[in-house]
Amino acid sequence: MHSHLQDVLSPPLAALEQAIDFLARIDARGRFTYVSEPGLAFIGYHREYLKIVTLADLVPANEQAILNATLERVRLTREMQRCTLHLVKTLTYPQLVELRILPDVSQPGEWLVVAQDMSTWAAKEERLTYEMHHDALTGLDNLASARREIERAKHEANATESQFALLLIDVDEYYRVNQAFGYEAGDLVLAEIAMRLKSAVHAREFVARCDSDSFLVLLRNIPGRAYVQEVARRISDAILQPYTHHGQNLQLSIKIGAVVFPDAANDNGQLLRLADEAIVQARKEGGSSFAFYAPYSLPARTDTLKLESDMHNGIRNGEFSLHYQPIYDPFDERVVGIEALMRWQHPVHGAVPPGVFIPLAESAGLIGFLGDWALRNACMQLMQWDRLGIYLEYASVNVSAQQFRDTRFPSVVRDAVTLTGISPRRIVLEITESVLMHDPLHAKGLLEDLTALGIRFAVDDFGTGYSSLAYLQSFPLATLKIDRRFITDLPTSRNDQAIVDAVVGLARTLELQLVAEGVETQEQLGMLTARGCHLIQGWLICKALPSAELTEKFQQGMLRTQKQ
Structure with missing residues (x-):
């Protein structure tokens, strides 16, 4: 039987080991080929004992039909199946669990078994859901959460015939902070940026970290572009204040790109791309600056020959x-x-x-x-x-x-x-x-x-x-x-x-x-x-x-x- 989870599970499953009461792998006969350390603590048996028993041996006799039916559905569908039954824990009493069984893609012919104490499942599932949609460093929502929030804002704007704005804030050459002071200092600066960003907008506004050095703010039901510019100014004022690390001041520069819905785009990905293009347009201003997305166009007096000449110089x-x-x-x-x-x-x-x-x-x-x-x-x-x-x-x-x-x-x-x-x-x-x-x-x-x-x-x-x-x-x-x-x-x-x-x-x-x-x-x-x-x-x-x-x-x- 394997003793290390990393030897048998992919990284995403490995990351869940501590959050799951009982995690195991069984072969076609139901014998255990792996049981996680938290799983051993939960079930209460020694690892050596589990080498000689099957999953069915841990289920009360009157519920083995439920287990067999679940295993058969897994064999037929090759998809995860679930059931609710009891696992007999040593020296205690049968524990009601939700059992999930699914084919292990990394080991053909074997199945992963996940059991969760029904009394703690809801709380742990809520915590895992939170962690999946939030940034661990700053506590802000992450990009996946932001995409869903943008979708909600689109539906609201369409239903109420209102507008919302998406602001993308990019910290210029942030990697230099890590190079000069180390990753720990860089993380502290990012956490401070997140705090300042939240303080610069109303509590009702959605704020997320969408990349290592970029953040997102969603402004619902905006009265107009002037309001978006005012919020961008407040964000700039907050973030551009000096940062201190071991008595040394750090000065950052940022770019802010904004796109307004529904007059610019009609899907999540495009809105994010257009906000990023607005940042590119802002860069030509130099320093810390802000720009609304505007379709690219050359100045009226710049003809093709001039641009070709500029290309040689470029x-x-x-x-x-x-x-x-x-x-x-x-x-x-x-x-x-x-x-x-x-x-x-x-x-x-x-x-x-x-x-x-x-x-x-x-x-x-x-x-x-x-x-x-x-x-x-x-x-x-x-x-x-x-x-x-x-x-x-x-x-x-x-x-x-x-x-x-x-x-x-x-x-x-x-x-x-x-x-x-x-x-x-x-x-x-x-x-x-x-x-x-x-x-x-x-x-x-x-x-x-x-x-x-x-x-x-x-x-x-x-x-x-x-x-x-x-x-x-x-x-x-x-x-x-x-x-x-x-x-x-x-x-x-x-x-x-x-x-x-x-x-x-x-x-x-x-x-x-x-x-x-x-x-x-x-x-x-x-x-x-x-x-x-x-x-x-x-x-x-x-x-x-x-x-x-x-x-x-x-x-x-x-x-x-x-x-x-």
């Missing part, structure tokens, strides 16, 4: 950077890779969307340079994380149509491998269906050439193009990425469900990995994992972040990788 001035979004395995609960995404922070216009500057880079003949730079830097970033003990299987880098058709492209990829010393298997190049189908024979030859080197290829935004199945299966591909437009309405759209089912089946037939993009809710995640999609990326896990911020998340254990 390359020289280091205005381009890479952000990285984790690609996550929800079954193993770890990050397996990252997608490198290019960003341009213009000194006047602020963040220029990729949908604007990528076409300009292509027309200006700069996309090759930017693409080569992105590939090398993504490879070097993987190697840097390796040295920090943060191991990711691969980096995924987008390749534009113009890059792909450039005769120098294969040598560029080989140079990146040689320069950085990275294993070619850790590079995934993302191309679209339209790029493949523009010249299938050329694409097939190029893919075969680089695949022989070890490079892997992913088809980005799959389902939006016009690829032929006959051609698709002839390409040496490794991954399909389901476009986010099929994920957004997945819980309610039968068409999207059918498309996702078809793509999952296709990937399984062709033995390809499948990544779902734009996953923002637990409901979307549940539907994807139930269909067999093993990799996801999106706001539910983490937004795209600069390397320093993502490194901090890895080091703090907020995102787990293979060697952590």
Whole structure:
């Protein structure tokens, strides 16, 4: 019989060990292969005794039919089943418990058994529910709780024809506090920020911590935008007061982005994204600042030629950077890779969307340079994380149509491998269906050439193009990425469900990995994992972040990788 829970249970179950009265694993004959330490204390038997008895031996004879029926339902449905019966505790009397039995996915043919004293179940369940939806450090609601609260606010606003505002507060370069003073000091500062934030808003307002260094405030039934600006000013005044650590003052800088419903968006994830975009727009003001979300537009007098000229200067001035979004395995609960995404922070216009500057880079003949730079830097970033003990299987880098058709492209990829010393298997190049189908024979030859080197290829935004199945299966591909437009309405759209089912089946037939993009809710995640999609990326896990911020998340254990 196992003696350590960590040897037999996944981390989420391991975290619940102390909160559950009796946690065990049984084999097909009902014999115990594991019993938790709290379970031994609850049942009152020695571990050696439990090695020679079955679960049925701990149930009164007149209730064994209930147990047998429950076990049979588990065998038939392969899902958790529950019942209420007594467990006979040594030297005492039969204890009424709620018994939950479910298949153990990590040990085929075995079942997990959870029993909870009915007299304490309600109180413990309430505590666990609280912990699932609150941040342990600050005591504030967490992002999962915030998503539900936003949904409630939407229904209220629609029913009463009122407005509400979502404020996202981002602490600039917070990781520097941890670097300078240590994580303990950083945690104290975050706790102080939470207290100040709560004091700056009315008690009725919803406040949450939604990331390591970002907070959220939801203002219901607002009288207008002037009120939102006033609240933002109060928040700034409170948070920007100096912090003291061992007699030394710390001064922070923040950005606040706001979005108003219903005049901006119509779903949780989009509201959060737009608030984050408002923060990006606020950054161009410098210092600590505030901005409402406004759709991106260039100043009227700025034409394409001027922006192309600015792009040349931006390359020289280091205005381009890479952000990285984790690609996550929800079954193993770890990050397996990252997608490198290019960003341009213009000194006047602020963040220029990729949908604007990528076409300009292509027309200006700069996309090759930017693409080569992105590939090398993504490879070097993987190697840097390796040295920090943060191991990711691969980096995924987008390749534009113009890059792909450039005769120098294969040598560029080989140079990146040689320069950085990275294993070619850790590079995934993302191309679209339209790029493949523009010249299938050329694409097939190029893919075969680089695949022989070890490079892997992913088809980005799959389902939006016009690829032929006959051609698709002839390409040496490794991954399909389901476009986010099929994920957004997945819980309610039968068409999207059918498309996702078809793509999952296709990937399984062709033995390809499948990544779902734009996953923002637990409901979307549940539907994807139930269909067999093993990799996801999106706001539910983490937004795209600069390397320093993502490194901090890895080091703090907020995102787990293979060697952590």
